[in-house]
Amino acid sequence: MMTYPQFFNKIPIIKLQDDLASFLGAFEDGIIEFSYLDIVKSAGHSCPTVLGAYLMTFKGLEALYKNEIPIRGEIIVEFSESQTTGVAGAIGNVIMNITGAATTNGFKGLAGKYDRNHLMKFEQDINGSNVRFTRTDSHKSVEVFYNPSSVKPHEDLNFLMQKSLQGNATNDEKLEFGKLWQKRVEDIFDNIQEVINIKE
Numbered sequence: 001m002m003t004y005p006q007f008f009n010k011i012p013i014i015k016l017q018d019d020l021a022s023f024l025g026a027f028e029d030g031i032i033e034f035s036y037l038d039i040v041k042s043a044g045h046s047c048p049t050v051l052g053a054y055l056m057t058f059k060g061l062e063a064l065y066k067n068e069i070p071i072r073g074e075i076i077v078e079f080s081e082s083q084t085t086g087v088a089g090a091i092g093n094v095i096m097n098i099t100g101a102a103t104t105n106g107f108k109g110l111a112g113k114y115d116r117n118h119l120m121k122f123e124q125d126i127n128g129s130n131v132r133f134t135r136t137d138s139h140k141s142v143e144v145f146y147n148p149s150s151v152k153p154h155e156d157l158n159f160l161m162q163k164s165l166q167g168n169a170t171n172d173e174k175l176e177f178g179k180l181w182q183k184r185v186e187d188i189f190d191n192i193q194e195v196i197n198i199k200e
Contacts, residue, residue: 004037007186008046011036014058014098018072020107020114032072034098042097049087051185052130052146053094055196060133060144061099063198070099076119076134077101080126092120095131129199145197148188154180 014034022030039054040046061070077095081088083103096102101119109115119136126132129143160177163169169177188195 004040005046005182005186007182007189008035008037008040011051011054011189012058014054014061015069016061016072016098017069018100020073020100020110023110023114030072031069039094039097043090043094046182046185048148048185048188049090050094051188052148052195053091054098055189055192056091056131056144056146057095057098057133059192059196059198060131060142063142063200064133064135064140071135071137072098073100073114073116073119074136075099075101076121076132076136078121078124078126078132078134080124080129081122083122088122091131092122096120099133143199145199146195147197148191148195150194151184151188151191153184156180157184 016032016034018027018030018032020030021027021032036051036054039050043050061075064070077092077099079088079092083089083092096106099119100106100116102116103120103122104117106116106119107114108117124132126143128145130146132141132143134141157177157180160169160173160180164174164177
């Protein structure tokens, strides 16, 4: 049985509609739901960057589609940074999983439909935001800013991280480090209105 921090369950689900999934019979009406737990499983870990990518997508699509269901595969995702700069690539991987947007490594489509390539772009002319989401149907865009620096980690976190990385930590200290790490992730989510800003 898989055990994980219970705060994962309080993070909102992202719901989309995917015409390709509907066409191929994967999900009824193409309705797909992603949870933070789903993304943690695909990323292999939970951290401020993975959470930030998830929350940027959640809030960005919410602003972009208002009361509509976002259409997976019809969302352009743009970054100002290169794919290899900082955590842009890691953020891109999370967003790709949710939106289907790919650079050149995505699904190539069927008979000219459902192509997911060239929907994710790096090194774009974006002023300051982490990511810009654009609808391919209406060309409406929103820019999303994520900054968790106001949410401070526990004072023991860095000490326990260094001790664990150096192989000097006890088992109890390793467990405590993991708990404090996830506590900061939870605290960032609890301050979502402070760490995420949208420009429409």
